[in-house]
Amino acid sequence: MDTQPFHPPKRVLMGPGPSDVYPRVLEAMSRPTIGHLDPAFVGMMDGLKSLLQYAFQTRNALTIPVSGPGSAGMETCFVNLVEPGDKVVVCQNGVFGGRMRENVLRCGGEAIMVEDPWGAPVDPAKLKETLVAHPDTKAVAFVHAETSTGAQSDAATLAGIAREHDCLTIVDTVTSLGGTPVKVDEWGLDAVYSGTQKCLSCMPGLSPVTFNERAVEVIRGRKTPVQSWFMDLSLVMGYWGAGAKRAYHHTAPVNSLYGLHEALLILREEGLDNAWSRHAANHQTLRQGLEALGLSLLVDEEARLPQLNAVRVPDGVDEAAVRTRLLQEFGLEIGAGLGDLAGKVWRIGLMGYASNPGNVLYCVSALEAVLEATGLPARRGEAVAVVEAALAS
Numbered sequence: 001m002d003t004q005p006f007h008p009p010k011r012v013l014m015g016p017g018p019s020d021v022y023p024r025v026l027e028a029m030s031r032p033t034i035g036h037l038d039p040a041f042v043g044m045m046d047g048l049k050s051l052l053q054y055a056f057q058t059r060n061a062l063t064i065p066v067s068g069p070g071s072a073g074m075e076t077c078f079v080n081l082v083e084p085g086d087k088v089v090v091c092q093n094g095v096f097g098g099r100m101r102e103n104v105l106r107c108g109g110e111a112i113m114v115e116d117p118w119g120a121p122v123d124p125a126k127l128k129e130t131l132v133a134h135p136d137t138k139a140v141a142f143v144h145a146e147t148s149t150g151a152q153s154d155a156a157t158l159a160g161i162a163r164e165h166d167c168l169t170i171v172d173t174v175t176s177l178g179g180t181p182v183k184v185d186e187w188g189l190d191a192v193y194s195g196t197q198k199c200l201s202c203m204p205g206l207s208p209v210t211f212n213e214r215a216v217e218v219i220r221g222r223k224t225p226v227q228s229w230f231m232d233l234s235l236v237m238g239y240w241g242a243g244a245k246r247a248y249h250h251t252a253p254v255n256s257l258y259g260l261h262e263a264l265l266i267l268r269e270e271g272l273d274n275a276w277s278r279h280a281a282n283h284q285t286l287r288q289g290l291e292a293l294g295l296s297l298l299v300d301e302e303a304r305l306p307q308l309n310a311v312r313v314p315d316g317v318d319e320a321a322v323r324t325r326l327l328q329e330f331g332l333e334i335g336a337g338l339g340d341l342a343g344k345v346w347r348i349g350l351m352g353y354a355s356n357p358g359n360v361l362y363c364v365s366a367l368e369a370v371l372e373a374t375g376l377p378a379r380r381g382e383a384v385a386v387v388e389a390a391l392a393s
């Protein structure tokens, strides 16, 4: 057992998350811990809520970071909105939609599945048909950006269909927030959760959530108590609610919240539009480099996430061996395929701070070297030259 102080190796994080954390965020987290009910801290919390409203593009008063990773934000949405016997339509086109189904079942609800192939976006026509067949549906749940496949669904259209059928929406934006547009108010999303470790480039372990008035009304009208004491928003809001009077619920992760505050300041300084265009531009450069290596992307162009590139593993290549060499020889982390896509794709993230031209160049040149060493025919230097030309143009 190693009981020495832990100094992590230097890595470049280009997997599905966590992404490289901004140095400013790491510095903010090392500031002295103060009490979570200290008036100075409470002032910071108010700023944090308004920065989160900016990130989500919402005026929702109930916009807070849940103390726990993206999965805790997901559970917060489901346990507060789904009661025993409720019918929820869950759209699944990858791993994370399956987790939504599991949440519905654990809340005692009935999950009606709308299934799409992994790598494709959710099909709005199928959702429409399902809601017509199930007019007693309470909520529609879907993943905006499927990290397991790299596909983005049309959240505005799906939410519009849900609203036409008088259903609430529960939306996963863990991988989209900060990387591609998430417009909670404009799109009419009701309950939304995200994560800090992807395009916000903050440490893992917090989950921003936002609930609109419609969702808050549903919580107020519950017939049964929320089965999770920790995630019961009527209790949590005693701490995060408006006004100077805050009641103790649980000890907030003080230093992590400093980190999120700083990450959101960085996002606001850059501006959402600029952050979205940066992610799109770096993705295009990476795509050109990957294609020059003879590799192809899983997802059709219209639905591709710029921050998560699922790359088909060429026949005869040992995908795990490639990832291991990238990590050991280049300190570069990329992700493996999950679920149905295990062994079939690599997942290359270009998220937040890690979405930059230097990382694109590094990743393509490291892949070129490793693929050549595994025997795949590569014309040395060609892919790197393509990336360099794209960056220079």
Ligand SMILES: Cc1ncc(COP(=O)(O)O)c(C=O)c1O
Residues within 6 Å of the ligand: 016, 017, 069, 070, 071, 072, 074, 096, 143, 145, 146, 147, 148, 172, 174, 175, 195, 197, 204, 205
């Ligand atoms: C789309 C999506 N939803 C939910 C989660 C769960 O987040 P966490 O691992 O922070 O609990 C992830 C994590 O990768 C994700 O990509």
